[in-house]
Amino acid sequence: MWANIVTALGDAISPITLLLLLAGTGAGILIGAMPGLSVNMGIALLYPLTFAFDGVTGIIMLIGVYCGAIYGGSISAILLNTPGTPASAATTLDGYPMANKMGQPGRALGLSTMASTFGGVFSAICLMIFAPQLAKVALTFSKPEYFALALFGISIITSVSSGSVLKGVMGGAIGLFIGTIGIDAMTGSMRFVFGSTYLMGGISFIPILIGLFAFSQVLSSVESSYGEKFEKKNVKIKKVLPSLADIKRVFVTMLRSSVIGTFIGCIPGTGGDISSFICYDQAKKWAKAEDKEKFGNGEPKGIVACEAGNNSVSGGAMIPMLTLGIPGDGATAILLGALMVQGIAPGPLLFTNQPVQVYTIFIGLLLANLVMGLFGFSLIRVFSKVINVPKEILIPIIFVMTFVGTYSYNHSMMDVYVMVFFGFLGYFMNKTQFSMSSIILGIILGATAEQNFSGSLIMSSGSPIIFLTRPICLIFLLISLLSLLSPLYSPVLKRIFKKKEA
Amino acid sequence: MFKKVIATTLCIAMSAVVLAGCGSKAGASYPSEDIEVIVPKAAGGGTDTSSRGLLTYMEKNMEGLKFNVTNNSDGGGITGMATTAAADPDGYTLGAVTVELDMFCFQGKSDLTYESFDSIAMPIAAPAALIVQADAPYNSIEEFVAYCKENPEAVQIGNSGAGAIWDIATYLFEDEYAVSATHVPYPNGTADIAAALTGGHIDATLADPSSFMTQIQAGTLKALGVMSEERTTLLPEVPTFKEEGHDLVVRAWAALVAPKGMKEEDLTALRDAAKKALESDECKEYFESQGIEPVAFIGTDADKIMEEDYAMYKKVFETHDFAE
Known part of the structure; x- marks a missing residue:
């Protein structure tokens, strides 16, 4: 094992890999900081570049973009009150008041940089510790378990979808439909x-993703900036390193949010946006009664909770991706x-078959988060200029x-037409407040669910009892049912709890 | 605003056209300019790796040879192969074809056959191997067959998708030995089969052994037989089905081909370069480092394999219905 780690370390800190890591993280922060450019879009646009590099080098660059973009979103959230990425939406709640009302943009950015780095590093360490263990357990997973897991991921659509449950389900159904097009892999x-x-x-998948997240965004940006007069915003940032008093004040919140974020990242179908809202909510609940009112008015704990929460998702999301092959x-x-x-x-076999690559990815994720922190503390003034582009x-x-x-993804003009089609679709879905993530989830998890469902039935010669006799499978199926129906029973539960409190 | 957008797009489009128009085919000896090679599979897979490996070492063995590889995996590879077949046979468009070429025509997916192409070289022909758990009670093909006979329909054999090559290997196995098993598809590929087999969820698989080597070397899986003409260098201890008196040869091959009708002397030049490349030690080492057993079927030898497999799949598709 140690020999593998040493080899991986050698791979990860080779000049070209380091250079790409720096470039990827830097590009990620810029992409994240520009309102309108999301994490998914950044990764999708830079994805074709990875073909040019052998092995995990290109992947480490993407990991850099991934981490950098989640963090970068907080810069515009704090300075402009516009989240750079959806994952930073909650950061605006306390970040903007601190930067604007209290006139301490440097303090807000410093806190967010610290929390982002802490959350990212924490989740990278969790990935290193838990992924190999989960891989051992995952070997006992057969088709019924994979089906239940994918179903669980899809069921989350109803709770994830912003606003309307119905629209979330519709988006998910569109995704599921798109996933069925083509040669059925199970039967041919x-x-x-x-x-x-x-x-x-x-x-x-890539043309759909670029269309939904990038092209549609371009269309709405054209629309919103038409006739808009550009105003340059000058922000004076003084001290960015957080003070000792601030660190003491927020440390517990930061740790708690990192744990929650990593855990949420593990669940297929969730992401940084949900995590940051949940962490914010938790930070508020755990706060002392006299502190509660400060939330929303520039409370440091509020910023830290969101940023540790969304950045710690990265390591968590990679756990099921690497061990089960199910992307979150x-x-x-x-x-x-x-x-x-x-x-x-x-x-599950990745860890025994290609240990060096796995450790290189682990080290890459850890380094990406450290580089992100380093960039944040030293170059924040440069990055904050981006909001003026x-x-x-x-x-x-x-x-x-x-x-x-x-x-460039597949040298196919048809892909380009598909991208444009989904770009327009995404534009109108945006207008009507559909959640684009639910389409993506439907596409990603639909195929996994279907293939493993019919595969399970092949294994059991057609008997559906197979789903009920396997404990892990049954548990996940029950949780899926609960999460799918949550919009139906949660108002009832809320009413009951409210009565108790009263 | 929109004008700017349109102007930028047009500028890029036009410069691309101008660049593409540069260079003419006036040169005297072949090849006088870069040759385009269409690989009908995604970058990084076995077909892509072996094609690129072959091309790299061919460039070293022929003066003025330079390849530009494009990947087009649309339609499971049909589009890429069709583009190659339809290209001008002037020697400046070549392509890779895979074993699916011999199946698509029977699945109603395309009209292409091996007759649409002239082969240059076939650098990869991975056989199906019968792989089971190391602690399983059977230690030879015969013992496994006996076990299948005792437990009809109960033995679960993993494949990479119904009607795909390893599934067909399983059907051929069943026909040859008059047994019947459950076919469990893992459409994401052999890595999933390896995980399921190691985890004990299925009993066996008939697939390319290269994805299973780590587990075989670690002693969790074992190979009982190989469906090839001769023993594979990956598993020199493991007998072929042929040695046991059963003529089962199933191989996942990929070959570099030209559209039919290329000038004979140019074709010969390419075949010579490919032969030299595939026989060199550095090329063999490259293939082995990628977990691929290097083979070297040049020109008509490759055509013969494509023709043999065509006849075999014809029979398979006439006797089985995979759409069910």
């Missing part, structure tokens, strides 16, 4: 192909694809990149 029969050779292989969200789905392209097959320059660049990125 063709579904929704209409004689088209392109559709036989199914619609590729769009970002890890692309990472999964990038791994497969490099001949690294995630799953005029949209007239930014939007055309991204517009071109959506086409180049999509085409």
Whole structure:
């Protein structure tokens, strides 16, 4: 094992890998800091670049983008009151008041940098400790367990979808449908192909992702910035290193949020946005009665809770991706694809078959978070300039990149048409407040659920009892049922609890 | 705003067109310019790795040879292969084809056959191996067959998707030995089969042994037989089905081909370069480092394998219905 770790360390700190890690993390922070560019979009646009590098080098760059972008979102959340990525939406609650009302932007950014780094490093360590253990357990997982897990992930759509449960379910159904197009991998029969050779292989995931998250965003940015007068915002940032008093004050919150964030990251179907809201809520609940009112008015604990919460998702989300091959969200789905392209097959055997690559990824994630912290503390003034990049320059660049990125992925013009189609679809879905993540979840987990469902039935010669006789499978099926029905019974529960309190 | 967007896009599009237009085919000796190679599978897989490996070492063995590889895995590889077949046979568009070429025509997915191409070389032909858990009570093909006969329909054999090559290997095995087993598909590929087999969820698999080597070496899995003409260098101790008197040969191959009708002398030049490349030690070492057993079937030898397999799959698809 130690020999593997040493080899991995050698791979991870080779000049080219380090350079890519720095570039990826830096690019990630910039992407995250620019409102309108999301984590998924950044990873999807830079994904084709990984083909140029052998082994895990390109993947480490993507990990850098992933971590950097989640953190970068907090910069614009704090300075502009506009979250750079959805994961930082909760950070605006206390970050903006501290920077604006209290006039301490440096303190807010420093706290967010500290919390992000802490959360990221914490989750990377959790990944190193728990993933190999889970891989051993995962070997006992057969098709019924994988089916139950995927179903659980899909069931979360109802609770995840912003606002309307119905719209979330509809989005999920669209995703599930898209996942069925092409040759059915289990039986070899063709579904929704209409004689088209392109559709036989199914619609590729990357064009859909770029369309939904990048192209649609470009369209709405064009719309919103049309006729808008650009105002330059000058922010004076003094001290960024958090004071000892602040560290003491927020340390427990930071630790608690990191634990929650890592745990939430492990659950398929969740992500940084949910985690940061839950952590914020928890921080508020645990606070002393006299502190509670400070939340929303620039409370340091509020900033720290969100940022530790969303950054610790990264390590957590990689646990099921590496051990089970089930990605938790769009970002890890692309990472999964990038791994497969490099001949690294995630799953329970990854840890015995390719230990060096696994340790290189672990070290890469750890380094990415440390680099992110280093960048944050030393270059925050540079990064905060990004919020002043005029949209007239930014939007055309991204517009071109959506086409180049999509085409270079598979050299297929059809992919580009698909991207544009989903771009328009995404634009209108945005307008009508549909959750795009639910489509992505449907696509990612739908195929896993279906294949393992029919595979289970093949193994049991058609008897559905197989799902009820396996304890792990049964537990996950019950949890899925609970989470799917939660919108129905949670109002009832709330009423009961309220009565008790009264 | 929108004007700017359109202008930027047009600029890029036009410069691309201008660049593509540069260079003419006026040169005297072949090849006078870069050759495009279409790989019908995604970057990083076995087909891609072996094709790129072969091309890299071919470049070293022929003056002025330079390849540009593009991957197009649309339609499971059909699009890429069809593009190669339809290309001008001037020697500047080549492509890789895979064993699926011999199946697609019987699955109603395309009209292409091996006759649409001239082979240059086949660097990879991975056989199906019968792999089981190391602590299983059977230690030979015969003992495994006996076990299957005692437990009809109960033995679960993993494959990489119904109607795909390893599933067909299982059908051929059943036909040859008059046994019947349950076919369990793992459509994400052999890594999932390896995990399921190691975890004890299935009893056996008939698949390319390279994905199982770590587990075989670690002593958790064992191979009982290989469906190849001769023993594979990956598993030199393991007998072939042929040695046991059963003519079962199932191999997942990929070959570098040209569209039919290329000039004979140019084709010969490419075949010579491929032969030299595949016979060199550094090329063999590269393939082995990628976990691929290097083979070297040049020109008509490769055509023969494609033709043999075509006849075999024809029979298989006539006697089995995989759409069910």
